[in-house]
Amino acid sequence: MPITKEVYAGVDLALPNRRRTGFGLINANEHTYYVSTLSTKDEVINLVLRQPPSLICIDAPLGLPKHGINRLVEVKARRLGLRLIPPLLGPMRQLTMYGMQLAGELRQHGFRVLEVHPTSTLKIIGMSRQDFIKFITLRLRGPLISNEHEVDALVSAFTCLLHDQGCTEELTGLDDEGSLIIPRSDCLPWVINHGLI
Numbered sequence: 001m002p003i004t005k006e007v008y009a010g011v012d013l014a015l016p017n018r019r020r021t022g023f024g025l026i027n028a029n030e031h032t033y034y035v036s037t038l039s040t041k042d043e044v045i046n047l048v049l050r051q052p053p054s055l056i057c058i059d060a061p062l063g064l065p066k067h068g069i070n071r072l073v074e075v076k077a078r079r080l081g082l083r084l085i086p087p088l089l090g091p092m093r094q095l096t097m098y099g100m101q102l103a104g105e106l107r108q109h110g111f112r113v114l115e116v117h118p119t120s121t122l123k124i125i126g127m128s129r130q131d132f133i134k135f136i137t138l139r140l141r142g143p144l145i146s147n148e149h150e151v152d153a154l155v156s157a158f159t160c161l162l163h164d165q166g167c168t169e170e171l172t173g174l175d176d177e178g179s180l181i182i183p184r185s186d187c188l189p190w191v192i193n194h195g196l197i
Contacts, residue, residue, distance in 0.1 A: 008160035
């Protein structure tokens with residue numbers, strides 16, 4: 001199945017069967033967005049296969065720490081003033097395993113998958129969730145955004161777009177711990193001025 005350029009998917013992952021997984025899609029070619037709230041990873045995969053994006057960004061840890069409950073990713077993020085929940089802290093352990101499973105299945109379908117953290121993205125670009133809703137709905141056409149899960153999914157998709165434009169940096173962990181993609185603080189004006197969104 002051909003992959004459409006400049007289409008970015010974001011997933012705000014929650015444990016299955018709770019109708020709390022946000023899904024967002026940004027089509028930079030058509031200046032549109034799409035959002036939905038889902039229950040299972042199969043629903044996520046089916047939506048992705050329906051309009052294949054060039055990149056998928058998931059809000060969930062996609063790697064396990066070598067030691068303790070934190071990866072080096074979390075340590076580096078804290079040094080930047082970003083607050084990530086440790087992947088193995090309490091119920092996060094289950095979400096981390098679920099995220100790794102979803103990412104693995106998406107990669108088997110040939111998709112590029114990255115880990116992001118919408119709260120960190122918003123902090124770096126200096127926006128609240130309400131600011132981001134105004135920003136995205138002024139520039140793109142799309143449906144009503146119903147809840148914070150859909151907002152975070154769209155922020156994740158937007159982080160994908162920034163990454164494709166070379167406007168991110170990668171916080172890397174130890175071998176096999178994975179990495180986190182965060183935006184550079186100077187990129188938002190560049191993206192707007194170039195009409196990318």
